Amino acid sequence: MKILKCLWHGVLWLRQIIFVLYMAVITVVLASITTLLGFLRLPMRIRLIPAKIWSTLAHWGIFFFLWIHVRIKGRENVPNKPCVYVCKHQSSWETVVFHALLYNACFVLKQELLRIPFFGQGLKAVGSIPIDRKQSFKSFKKILQMGKARLGLGLSIIIFPEGTRVPKGHYPKFHRTAMMLAKSTGAAIVPVAHNSGVCWPNRAGLIKPGRITLCFGEVIASDDFSVDELNQHCYQWINDTVKSLGG
Numbered sequence: 001m002k003i004l005k006c007l008w009h010g011v012l013w014l015r016q017i018i019f020v021l022y023m024a025v026i027t028v029v030l031a032s033i034t035t036l037l038g039f040l041r042l043p044m045r046i047r048l049i050p051a052k053i054w055s056t057l058a059h060w061g062i063f064f065f066l067w068i069h070v071r072i073k074g075r076e077n078v079p080n081k082p083c084v085y086v087c088k089h090q091s092s093w094e095t096v097v098f099h100a101l102l103y104n105a106c107f108v109l110k111q112e113l114l115r116i117p118f119f120g121q122g123l124k125a126v127g128s129i130p131i132d133r134k135q136s137f138k139s140f141k142k143i144l145q146m147g148k149a150r151l152g153l154g155l156s157i158i159i160f161p162e163g164t165r166v167p168k169g170h171y172p173k174f175h176r177t178a179m180m181l182a183k184s185t186g187a188a189i190v191p192v193a194h195n196s197g198v199c200w201p202n203r204a205g206l207i208k209p210g211r212i213t214l215c216f217g218e219v220i221a222s223d224d225f226s227v228d229e230l231n232q233h234c235y236q237w238i239n240d241t242v243k244s245l246g247g
Contacts, residue, residue: 009206016207019065023058030054031122038125044153048104051126055100062093067209068199070097074216078102082151083188083219086178086234088242089160090168090197093212098158105156108143110164127155133163140177147181157181161234168197168247171239179230182222189230191217193238195247213245 030050037047062068078101085105087094098105107123111130114120123130129146131139147157159181161174182189192215199210217237222230 012206012208015065015067019061019207022061022065026054026057026061027122028118030057031118034122034125035118038121044127044155045104047125047127048099051099051122055096055098058096059100066199066207068207069211071211071213072101072216073213074218077190077216077218079188079190079219081188082154082156083190084147084151084178084182084222085156085158085190085192086161086174086238087158087192088194088238088247089162089165090194090247091165091200091202093196093200094160094194097214102156102158104154105158106150108147108157108159127153129157140180143177144181144184148185151185151187157187161231165202167202168195171242174231174235176227176231179222179227179234182230183227186223189220189222189234191220191234191237193217193241193245195242195245197247198245215241215245217241 030053034047034050037050059070062070080103082104085098085102095107095109098107106127106129108129108131109123111132114123114128114130127150129143129150131142133139143159150157157178159178161176161178162172163175166172179189181187194212194214196212199208199212201207220230220233225233
């Protein structure tokens with residue numbers, strides 16, 4: 001039994017290494033195309049096409065190489081106009097799936113990601129909002145300013161309100177930046193919950209086969225509530241849903 005367990009563990013690591021190599025190849029190719037489209041100053045909807053292809057191929061790779069099935073609930077809650085998505089952050093999984101699921105969207109992300117060769121240039125080209133997490137007030141102003149501009153371009157904003165990846169079973173308080181952006185622009189909010197942590201560790205480690213469930217909550221009209229009410233509603237709904245999913 002011990003030998004079989006070791007062999008199975010080796011198989012799991014092998015398929016993860018294959019997935020990493022697969023992602024490296026598609027990232028170099030599609031990020032280079034995205035960067036070129038950005039250099040040519042083509043419209044954002046054109047620049048987002050390679051990002052959508054990259055995300056779709058990542059979905060396939062997650063299924064075929066990592067043996068993870070993704071179930072999506074609440075697709076009917078995804079609006080057909082720009083909004084602010086407030087999403088639980090348990091792993092890097094959620095950073096690769098959204099471009100394939102949403103019409104046009106960009107992420108608020110840590111600026112260190114822009115230093116990754118090829119990938120960083122691609123992130124710049126699709127309107128990502130990079131922030132320095134050590135300078136909270138400056139980052140807050142940047143999100144409000146750039147977020148308003150991105151919404152004006154027809155892009156939805158994806159924000160992780162915890163500010164960083166958190167392990168499965170942890171529920172830190174939410175930053176209010178996403179709610180303030182929505183409130184100041186009149187954009188609707190869509191809370192997003194998932195249990196990626198059951199399969200995908202928040203840091204380096206073995207990605208386990210299984211099923212990840214992604215849930216889009218009902219659209220919230222930001223004009224109808226205060227910032228604190230929006231924050232509390234999103235916190236409660238997201239974390240209650242995550243707990244119900246075993247995350």
